[in-house]
Amino acid sequence: MKILMTGSSGLVGSALIPVLREAGHEVTKLVRSAPKSADEVQWDPQIGIRELTRLEGMDAVIHLAGENIAAGRWNADQKARIRESRVRGTQTLCHALTQLALPPKVLLSASALGFYGDRGEEVLSEESAAGRGFLSEVCVAWEAATQPAEKSGLRVVLLRIGIVLSPTGGPLAKMALPFKLGLGGVIGSGQQYMSWIALDDLIGAITHALTTEAVRGPLNCVAPHPVTNREFTKTLGGALRRPTIFPVPAFVLRLMLGEMADELLLSGARLEPKRLLETQFQFRYPRLDEALGAVLGKR
Ligand SMILES: NC(=O)c1ccc[n+]([C@@H]2O[C@H](COP(=O)([O-])OP(=O)(O)OC[C@H]3O[C@@H](n4cnc5c(N)ncnc54)[C@H](OP(=O)(O)O)[C@@H]3O)[C@@H](O)[C@H]2O)c1
Known part of the structure; x- marks a missing residue:
């Protein structure tokens, strides 16, 4: 397949590209900076695509771009960047795709578990309604921005990605640091559910969505065994062989991080x-201890 990818320099994109190329696919990157190689095309997510004709004849688009949500404190400017990089960026991309004489057949567009908001113990499938809060509103608008592509006949998959466990960065690297220093512990009440996925399985789920015609619409990209923060803390401490005796009270996090903490x-x-299970996707790491063992290189 000829595949176009946005956000290719990020945690997910940079791990996905070698896997796609190894499988024989041709990947073109849509990048924000000046192109450095023949496989790059420049875009400004807020404005448009520099050489639109380079997008003709692609088979698929994987859209991962967006301002990192943990990049900085959520003041009004940062929240606008988080939202607009996704909503406007998706509008720009989808508008471009609908202008093509030879459009792609499929668009896989990132979204996030934030779609569902704060939901306690409720088990959430792709049919569950959106939640409340800033991230939920962003995800709803981000997903809705793909509608022009869907209306023009593309198979659109909305990748509702969970907490990605990767050895090289992302949420786990941030979480693991205090644990490595022996300062890990439960966050807040510890009752909140964490829906996680190993990076290898996310890459598998994305390639599964790419090639499985039956997959369309929302797709929960999470492992089948989510855990509470208390279980996560215990398992991470065990994997790192460190104590987890330093709970982090909610008020401390709120003081440090503001709204982002909640x-x-x-x-x-x-x-x-x-949907992944219904379409026979096989997880390599369905359980957290196996995933952390593999990701942290302890097994
Ligand atoms: N990692 C997770 O745990 C997780 C969980 C849920 C959802 N997701 C979503 O999945 C997608 C990929 O995740 P990731 O972890 O690979 O993200 P990431 O490491 O933060 O990378 C995202 C990429 O988006 C581009 N980008 C950064 N700022 C941007 C801006 N202001 N406007 C437009 N593009 C911008 C950059 O690529 P270029 O420099 O190449 O343009 C960047 O490498 C993201 O949309 C993220 O929200 C991730």
């Missing part, structure tokens, strides 16, 4: 990967 760390959502 939406990213103190709230929880218990997702099930219903």
Whole structure:
């Protein structure tokens, strides 16, 4: 396949590209900076695509771009960047795709578990309604921005990605640091659910969505066994062989991180990967201890 990818320099994109190329696919990157190689095309997510004709004849688009949600404190400017990089960026991309004489057949567009908001113990499938809060509103608008592509006949898959466990960065690297220093512990009440996925399985789920015609619409990209923060803390401490005796009270996190603390760390959502399982996707790491063991290189 000829595949176009946005956000290719990020945690997910940079791990996905070698896997796609190894499988024989041709990947073109849509990048924000000046192109450095023949496989790059420049775009400004807020404005448009520099050489639109380079997008003719692609088979698929994987759209991962967006301002990192943990990049900085959520003041009004940062929240606008988080939202607009996704909503406007998706509008720009989808508008371009609908202008093509030879458009792609499929668009895989990132979204996030944030779609569901803070939901306690409720088990959430792709049919569950959106939640409340900033991230939920962003995800709803981000997903809705793909509608022009869907209306013009593309198979659109909305990748509702959970907490990605990767050895090289992302949420786990941030979480693991205090644990490595022996300062790990439960966050807030510890009751909030964490729906996680090993990076290898996310890459598998994305390639599964790319080639499985039956997959369309929302797709929960999470492992089948989400855990509470208390279980996560215990398992991570065990994997790192470190104590987990330093709980982090909610008020401390709120003082340190503001609104981000509530939406990213103190709230929880218990997702099930219903569509992935229905379409026979096989997880390599369905359980957290195996995933952390593999990701942290202890097994
Ligand atoms: N990692 C997770 O745990 C997780 C969980 C749920 C959802 N997701 C979503 O999945 C997608 C990929 O995740 P990731 O972890 O690979 O993200 P990432 O490491 O933060 O990378 C995202 C990429 O988006 C582009 N980008 C950064 N700022 C941007 C801006 N202001 N406007 C437009 N593009 C911008 C960059 O690529 P270029 O420099 O190449 O343009 C960047 O490498 C993201 O949309 C993320 O929200 C991730």
